[in-house]
Amino acid sequence: MSSDSSYGDPATRSRILDAAWELVTEQGGRFKLSEVAARASVSRQAVYLHFGDRAGLLVALVQHMDDTLDLGESLARVHAAPDGASLLEAAMRLNTTFWAKVFPVAQVLEAAQHEDEALGAAWRDRMRFRHATFRAMIEALAERGELDEDWSIDDAAATLYAVAHFDTWRELVIELDWSDDLYIASMSRLLRRALLRR
Amino acid sequence: MSSDSSYGDPATRSRILDAAWELVTEQGGRFKLSEVAARASVSRQAVYLHFGDRAGLLVALVQHMDDTLDLGESLARVHAAPDGASLLEAAMRLNTTFWAKVFPVAQVLEAAQHEDEALGAAWRDRMRFRHATFRAMIEALAERGELDEDWSIDDAAATLYAVAHFDTWRELVIELDWSDDLYIASMSRLLRRALLRR
DNA sequence: ACGATGGTTTACACTGTGTCAACTGCAACC
DNA sequence: GGTTGCAGTTGACACAGTGTAAACCATCGT
Numbered sequence: 019m020s021s022d023s024s025y026g027d028p029a030t031r032s033r034i035l036d037a038a039w040e041l042v043t044e045q046g047g048r049f050k051l052s053e054v055a056a057r058a059s060v061s062r063q064a065v066y067l068h069f070g071d072r073a074g075l076l077v078a079l080v081q082h083m084d085d086t087l088d089l090g091e092s093l094a095r096v097h098a099a100p101d102g103a104s105l106l107e108a109a110m111r112l113n114t115t116f117w118a119k120v121f122p123v124a125q126v127l128e129a130a131q132h133e134d135e136a137l138g139a140a141w142r143d144r145m146r147f148r149h150a151t152f153r154a155m156i157e158a159l160a161e162r163g164e165l166d167e168d169w170s171i172d173d174a175a176a177t178l179y180a181v182a183h184f185d186t187w188r189e190l191v192i193e194l195d196w197s198d199d200l201y202i203a204s205m206s207r208l209l210r211r212a213l214l215r216r
Numbered sequence: 217m218s219s220d221s222s223y224g225d226p227a228t229r230s231r232i233l234d235a236a237w238e239l240v241t242e243q244g245g246r247f248k249l250s251e252v253a254a255r256a257s258v259s260r261q262a263v264y265l266h267f268g269d270r271a272g273l274l275v276a277l278v279q280h281m282d283d284t285l286d287l288g289e290s291l292a293r294v295h296a297a298p299d300g301a302s303l304l305e306a307a308m309r310l311n312t313t314f315w316a317k318v319f320p321v322a323q324v325l326e327a328a329q330h331e332d333e334a335l336g337a338a339w340r341d342r343m344r345f346r347h348a349t350f351r352a353m354i355e356a357l358a359e360r361g362e363l364d365e366d367w368s369i370d371d372a373a374a375t376l377y378a379v380a381h382f383d384t385w386r387e388l389v390i391e392l393d394w395s396d397d398l399y400i401a402s403m404s405r406l407l408r409r410a411l412l413r414r
Numbered sequence: 415a416c417g418a419t420g421g422t423t424t425a426c427a428c429t430g431t432g433t434c435a436a437c438t439g440c441a442a443c444c
Numbered sequence: 445g446g447t448t449g450c451a452g453t454t455g456a457c458a459c460a461g462t463g464t465a466a467a468c469c470a471t472c473g474t
């Protein structure tokens with residue numbers, strides 16, 4: 019059972035987490051806990067002491083994902099955009115750098131979320147946070163009168179969130195080998211035309 | 217290794233496949249081959265004889281996915297739409313019924329595609345087919361002069377494909393609990409405004 | 415000197431995958 | 445009618461990876 023959330027030396031915990039991150043990046047979901055331990059120069063049991071079990075480690079990885087990326091600052095810059103079109107473009111630029119950084123891990127976590135209760139909850143929680151930030155953007159647009167009246171705030175926010183989600187990015191940038199610029203250009207064109215008042 | 221593609225009685229093979237489909241629907245990726253065998257009233261070894269290994273079974277499931285859904289007819293109806301807006305709406309209607317049917321299985325397959333070479337190839341192949349059908353729609357729009365000149369055919373097709381992909385649908389309909397109608401309305405509004413000439 | 419804390423080492427039980435070999439049941443076929 | 449061959453069964457086994465348990469060691473604060 020995914021036990022103790024805080025146990026032992028934080029430094030050790032962090033080394034295990036980093037090792038796990040690397041291994042997931044390299045091998046996807048097939049990584050073994052013994053490998054994680056070896057990579058972190060720690061016994062396999064230390065992993066169990068810190069994270070309880072495999073799922074517990076993955077849950078910790080979800081947190082780690084956001085911690086390494088200080089989104090606060092970047093988001094502030096997005097919100098500073100002068101008009102709707104450039105706000106959407108800035109959002110898509112942040113989006114692609116975000117996914118580029120976390121994508122190997124995000125892929126595994128999203129896949130594994132249905133195998134474990136706690137992991138699913140942690141992942142959904144992060145996604146709710148994302149949804150909220152996109153909603154804030156839509157609200158800003160609406161307040162400035164830039165959101166087209168065809169859209170309700172709820173629907174626009176959800177649509178933006180869903181379209182900016184992981185898989186869409188992965189299909190375009192990874193599978194179809196799009197450049198960041200092409201992704202940013204196409205997605206912001208899509209969103210600008212769809213959401214903004216003409 | 218994922219051996220013989222054709223061995224033994226097709227009826228037995230089909231029963232195993234159906235059993236696997238059911239179990240994936242119920243339990244996601246956690247299903248055991250022994251359960252599949254039991255459900256199909258067949259020995260566990262029969263599963264190995266027919267599909268080689270776990271991955272081989274999943275690959276067969278990918279095919280099974282499209283076989284059970286005769287898309288040809290539905291696609292013809294979509295293409296019969298009189299104008300761009302109704303074509304996009306019909307496409308999104310087909311899209312939501314399609315994903316609704318296959319989503320538990322698609323979820324597992326998409327997640328597992330990175331664990332196995334052959335499975336990944338099979339899945340990518342199906343997705344390439346999807347991409348091609350969406351591209352055909354964009355080409356039809358372009359020929360009728362309904363595609364806005366802001367878009368190249370390639371970019372429009374890829375964007376449409378990516379936006380209509382599995383995850384976007386899942387986030388909206390499953391996670392946010394949208395109705396089919398709301399999905400269809402929002403997505404076709406998004407696409408109509410973004411892609412069609414004003 | 416002492417006990418608590420953080421970690422190691424060794425050992426083991428359990429589950430699910432994949433493989434093997436020997437056997438059965440049932441056709442079709444000369 | 446016996447032979448051949450295919451489809452599937454049965455039972456046994458090796459192997460990997462997860463998770464648990466107990467005994468042990470090192471170090472630090474008091």
